[in-house]
Amino acid sequence: MLLLLPPSEAKSTGGDGPPVDCDALVAPRLGATRRRVLTEVAGVSADEGAAAAALKLPPAVVEAALEANRSAATSPTRPALDRYTGVVYAGLDVPSMGPDVRGLAERSVLVFSGLFGIVRGSDLVPDYRVPVSATLPALGPLTPVWRAALRDAMPAVLRTSFAVDLRSTDYAGMWPPTGPLRHQVLGVRVLSPRPSGPPRVVSHFSKHGKGVLARALLEKAAAGAVPEDVDDVAAVATGLGWQVVQRRVTGGVPALDVVLPG
Template sequence: MLILLPPSEGKAAGGDGGPVNVTALAAPKLAPVRKRVLTAVTRTARGDAAVAAEALKLPPAVADEALAANRAAATSPTLPALDRYTGVVYAALDPATLSPVGRAAAEESVLVFSGLFGVVAGGDRVPAYRVPVASVLPELGALTPVWRAALREVLPVLVGKGFAVDLRSTDYAGMWAPTGPLRHQVLPVRLLTKRPSGPPRVVSYPSKHGKGLLARELVERAGKGAAAGSVDDVGEAAAALGWDVEVRYAQGSVPALDVIMPPWVPVS
């Protein structure tokens, strides 16, 4: 089982590992592209700050810190990806409190899509950086087509004959789309929120939070020897969290899963 996740823009600082080794990350065949992207990012970050911030789609409030991290990305200390990413998805996944078997399953089964590295496994060591896949770099152009071309052959090998739960956001789903038989092996899952009126819909924060909780449930089950291998298994995991599930079918009887969560009540 694989769980496909987006990265988070928020990342923990520091690290206790040496500089990133792009060949040691998941899918080592991506190393040449990773080196090109990493070089282009660091050069961009070392240039004119305004040009770099625009190219990397950096909000003004975080631009200085993000550019500093990107300038040092090739040489700065590393952390496991599960510990590096700190956004809403990963806060809900809460890797620090996973059981030992759940953590081991997460390190192997979580596959994070990344604007800087293409894909990394949960246990792969990565530096602090901020490189949205929507970035358009002076040396390389738009990153999405760069990674789409590179991942076209790599992802089918990673998925193999197994099963994957796709919890990516739209930008990162654009990096790779399963084709042929893989469409039956990669299950897209939407996290929807009930509303007082009208049908459930995707609401950004609760959807991200729900993805993290569902990923946590799936890796804990995998750690106990019950890795998801079908839409029914994922539906069972969602139902265990108290959520409703609905299966949809696209052309060719390809399944997709809608997970419907209770109305979101913001914490004051």
Template sequence: MLILLPPSEGKTAPARGKPLDLASLAHPGLTDVRRRVLDTLVEVSHREDAAELLGLGHTQTDLLERNRRLETAPTARADRVYTGVLFDALGFATLSPAARRRATGRVAVTSSVFGLVRPTDRIPAYRLSGDTSLPGLGPVAGAWRAVLGEAIEESLGRGLLVDLRSGTYAGFWRPPATLARRVATVRVLHEAGGVRKVVSHFNKATKGRIVRALLEDGRDPRTPAALADVLRDLGWKVEDGAPTPRGAQLDVVVDEV
């Protein structure tokens, strides 16, 4: 099983640690694109119009400084750098030892700068949203679209892909029809007063808890239907969607955070 997560917009900047070493990251086939995106981001972050290009406000100049120092800034494990609602609910640091070992092989974060990041990869804090277009590079999603598929499919092997990415990061790579029977996209719906809708906070928190539960449970479902059964066993209300050319959609329905 491979669980694909979106990154967090906010990140914890490491206070100490070795500088970035692209060669040490998982998925070395992505190194060339990582270098191109990284160099472009550093260059753009030195421009006078950098804040506008990166969608930053006047009070976020510290994020520009982070980008300018990406080559020399301290790094830490990705599972400590990424923060926010989803990652707080997942709680990498408080997983059992067995669950943390599973996370190393089963969890990957889609990253605008690094493409695909494993929990143990050492990275610096950066700011680059997935919907950004950089001068000299173009849309970030387009830079990754041609190369992510091979890395993801190699990691997936014959297992199930559990896709929890947001719409922006789903655009970095979409599963081909050949994988459709082994892809489960999970949507979280908040139900109140008989009305269901997607609410960002409920969506992120629930996805984090789902990943945590799957890692602690340890089972390795191989089909969307088997994943739905595991989630029901773990106490979630799950409704199976119709299969699509991109895989099956599972709706997890919640009425509270």
């Protein structure tokens, strides 16, 4: 089982690992594209005005974000599971994982990244702030850059694994599964109920719920019952006290909606 997660803009700083090795991350064939993006990000980050617009940075984070981006190729690294600290990762709660669950997360979590394309949970990455919605002067919008690169890389990463897709819309756009892989990748939406009308995505609660679900799936797998299909994932969500609705998307591919408690 693999878990496809979005990154978080919030990240821990520092680290004690060596500078990032773009060829040592998961999917080494992405190395050349990673270096191009890394170089371009460092260059644009030298110009605060241009970078803030290109990288869509909120004013409150511009200074720290650009400093991190300028030094991303040489700064200390730490495992991706420890680098990302946003709402999804608060729900995942990596610091409280036992060694079996942590080891499985290091192997099973794939984080989609505007700077690196994808990283595995154990991959050593620096601090940075590069949303995939960014547009860089020499490369243009990042989403099509990564979509082209990931189209060739992802089949070798997934192979025959069942994957649970918990990405947000922006990061799902980096790699939409095609062909037979569509039947290996289960898209999951995490919804919140409303007093009237159908459940809908509420960003904060959806993100946190994705982290909680990912944690529950890892714990299930670490206990020896690896989720292998939509029914297994639905059972884990039901065990959390959530409502589940199985649905079909184009081509009859299964998908799952989970509804958080009110």
